[in-house]
Amino acid sequence: MISSPYPHKFSVAPMMDWTTSHCRQFHRLMTKKALLYTEMVTTGAIIHGDTRRFLDFNSVEHPIALQLGGHNATDLATCAKLAEKWGYDEVNLNAGCPSDRVQNGMIGAILMTHSQLVTDALKSMMDSVEIPITIKHRIGIDDFDSYEFLRDFVGTVAESGCKTFIVHARKAILHGLSPKENREIPPLDYDRVIQLKQDFRDLNIVINGGIKHHTEAFELLNAGLDGVMLGREAYQNPLLLTDVDHHYYGTKNPIETSEALNDTLVQWVEQSTLDGTPLKYIARHMLGLYSGQPGSKKYRRLLSENMTKQGADASLFGEALSMIQPPKHLANPTPHS
Known part of the structure; x- marks a missing residue:
């Protein structure tokens, strides 16, 4: 720090x-x-x-x-x-x-x-x-x-x-x-x-x-x-x-594992869409998630091709997430300070 x-x-x-x-x-x-x-x-x-x-x-x-x-x-x-x-x-x-x-x-x-x-x-x-x-x-x-x-x-x-x-x-x-x-x-x-x-x-x-x-x-x-x-x-x-x-x-990261991140994101997307926000307005900002990880291209393709369709909801985001094999821990080594 x-x-x-x-x-x-x-x-x-x-x-x-x-x-x-x-x-x-x-x-x-x-x-x-x-x-x-x-x-x-x-x-x-x-x-x-x-x-x-x-x-x-x-x-x-x-x-x-x-x-x-x-x-x-x-x-x-x-x-x-x-x-x-x-x-x-x-x-x-x-x-x-x-x-x-x-x-x-x-x-x-x-x-x-x-x-x-x-x-x-x-x-x-x-x-x-x-x-x-x-x-x-x-x-x-x-x-x-x-x-x-x-x-x-x-x-x-x-x-x-x-x-x-x-x-x-x-x-x-x-x-x-x-x-x-x-x-x-x-x-x-x-x-x-x-x-x-x-x-x-x-x-x-x-x-x-x-x-x-x-x-x-x-x-x-x-x-x-x-x-x-x-x-x-x-x-x-x-x-x-x-x-x-x-x-x-110098504080604790709010999310440290991909499992915790995925759970948090799914809950947020579910609540946002239930509140009336179309999935496309949310998901378009999330296409780069887990970029470079196995399955990330399939995740991006599924979301980008379907998030604008009528009836697209949080289940589509969950399906897209299931295609990715993210690292267990998200944090990188601390840079030299």
Whole structure:
């Protein structure tokens, strides 16, 4: 376990269409401590749309952070106040998404070239609420990709009083690459994020991007960073979440055997479907369960081909689970700390 005053050593990244409430509830069964993030929600959707639809979550999801997309200080402050009222533990500003759609609305990575706008927005949010306000951004965008640019951006934004910077260790290429390509093609530069922590020791610097194993994560924590955020790997290989509480927080893992995990999942799926949630909304987040284990491909195929059919219920999930031969114990050896 790494010793650090920052409480959220491990978090699961906000991911559009993936980190829904059902996904977060699934993840929470395997880790009680990791900080979970919503999908990005725009300020316009919250203010002018169905506010309850965008902000409601299940109480089991704590600790949970709302990620906002926007640039207008007044709108962001309004949404931060609503998030606090709804019971969120943190509000995060998205300054890293590279899609054309959000660029046109002055949302996401484009904000990195408007550091004073970001500073003013964060300050307005912080003045409006008591819960933490954080920011997630890239190491640069397009030709603004020097370390000096990154350092100056963080230095300016920190004047808002924001203390936690979640840094995706790739630059964003806003013209010519899709959002998917922006998660894969620009090279990772962990050293640049580590240097950022060395230059801003009073800030919490959390690293995101390309981390696949707890051993890699601990190497980054041991290099001085305050936290690690996993995205696609946590989603596509959710079993790694079963080790988080012990490795990062020094507490007992909530589930330690595959038998216990399967029993817990079946009970949760049964209750969720009885409460009226269609199986497809739950099961789509569970296709990566036991990835790589004998029978996992049959499990995935059975679920993906049948979970959308009318009448699909928890019995289908149980049948799919019976095709897998999982390891008895879930926990991996503790990474070197």
